[in-house]
Amino acid sequence: MREDNFRKLDPYVPGIQPAFADMIKLNTNESPYPPSPKVIEASERFNAADLRLYPSVDVGPIRDALAEYHGFDRSCVFVGVGSDDVLATIFQACFNSGRPVMFPEITYSFYEVWARLYNISVKKIPLRPDFTINADDYCGVENGGVVIANPNAPTSIAMEKGDIEMIIRSNPENVVVIDEAYIDFGGESVLDCVPKYDNLIVVRTFSKSRSLAGARIGYCVANPELINVIETVRNSINSYTNNRPAIEMGVASVKDEEYFRAMLAKVIATRERLAKELRALGFTVLPSSANFVFATPPAPLTAAEVYDRLAEKHIFVRHFKIPGIDNYLRITVGTDDQVDTMLAEVKKLI
């Protein structure tokens, strides 16, 4: 066959999904807690006979539930198969000018993969030495769009809301995407800014704070004109995306605010303890507003050594072999027990 038929790409590499019965899985930022009991009930109540019918073509029930939850009109909400699907669709729909899209040099590595996939040129902006984002770098620069993860990944650091608003205001001609995958664990959302700025898209996911990674639900909120552009691209790819179980369980999750808040509080409390104990062991831990910490061990111990030792014990954390962060580990906040087991292993290495 002719080779020019085929796309050649370097895809995103997700965290490995090991399968040991005794493993402690702190490598893909999943919640250590199950989804809301209302989700479990929705699953038990689910009528599988209805699977013969297509799901709602615009993922209507989740859209309505989220619109009500956040206080927007449904025309401001777009729902996809995880926030990766939502973000990929935004890249395809909103970054077509030929001018480069700007994002931090160290951030969610899928941004660059989508840019390459859709032939979007990229301008990567270095972080400050302390791994924070300098908002000024994104203002007054010719570009075709901006993408900021807040809190940023894998650094875990949140930006000031005022800095984010400055970036949005400084780029009135282009779309500014704020990826709030981890915002429920800390930092200040700009969701309330959507009515103020017609160029703002806020992206969220059910995979982290709603304990629904296995259901594949993500969404974004923006003004209806932007949502319409995104939806048109989506409807040019696949008319029906989120399936019937995802829709029913997603709606149930949105309806249980109390459980949602309780699980967030638990994760945040464990995160603070984890950061404190790692620091006591000599680690440098970046200030986390997420459901993970980003930490580097005290010399001469290296991140690779800690990673290997933990993996031997079937404790999986994430180690990115990327220059600048290759001596850091991204550790998902587990249950208190999981964190204690992990810390006990780390102590043996010190």
Add this chain to the structure above:
Amino acid sequence: MREDNFRKLDPYVPGIQPAFADMIKLNTNESPYPPSPKVIEASERFNAADLRLYPSVDVGPIRDALAEYHGFDRSCVFVGVGSDDVLATIFQACFNSGRPVMFPEITYSFYEVWARLYNISVKKIPLRPDFTINADDYCGVENGGVVIANPNAPTSIAMEKGDIEMIIRSNPENVVVIDEAYIDFGGESVLDCVPKYDNLIVVRTFSKSRSLAGARIGYCVANPELINVIETVRNSINSYTNNRPAIEMGVASVKDEEYFRAMLAKVIATRERLAKELRALGFTVLPSSANFVFATPPAPLTAAEVYDRLAEKHIFVRHFKIPGIDNYLRITVGTDDQVDTMLAEVKKLI
């Protein structure tokens, strides 16, 4: 905002999804029968607590089940969120040469939407006056790929296997996609030709013959090199697509061959009766190998009139306002009762 940021597209328009309690829905080629009792059991057994974890990154369990079912290695199978997702990914992965992709002028209208989305030039080949595909039209012509739906939609007509093989053999340098969404209802599959031709991709769906439209599962079978190209593009968009419920229910469906065969037999028997009765009323009905019939009413009655009258009675069929087929209706094969109710209304118009 600058308008050049945004993609402007004419998306695919799916059949309307009306929601009347008393409706008879014969407009989107869903099965009138529920999925296998094994799927219902899998749903009841589903452990929603596991939703906190990402699903299998390569949709492993369905892949394995399908590989075993069809007698291929798992490296020959790719699974997506419905066959639309699979086909969209194939268009993006395999049709990048700049040469036009060929498909019939009257076929699944999403093919042209994907081509436009991915900037693929298109060469549409007219059908014969009897709505059949002339295989010779696809042989010995410079192109960048071929897509054939077999049976074709919305005509319902299947091609001879020998003709399809001729097209595959005549285009050794390019990918030939055979979209077998409806093959279980008639026609002869070319799945067994996959080991013979390295340029063949056979696409299937769980939405029609497996009564799982609401679960969103589609797949394709091809040689491992082609699957790898498709998978690389998919992994550049979204690492986790089919969710946990879809994977468990999909596997359960594949494991119940007896129920699958029994439901196919029922649909086929009803289809034959439906076609016969429509012909008795003076309709011209194309020879169907699918779970729908494509039929035109006796003059002076028009398809639009029949459509409107049925819709008034909350009986929904599909009417494409496309030149050449705008006096035809695509009628999904329902239960015997649904078909009788529909026929009774049609009789009143004759």
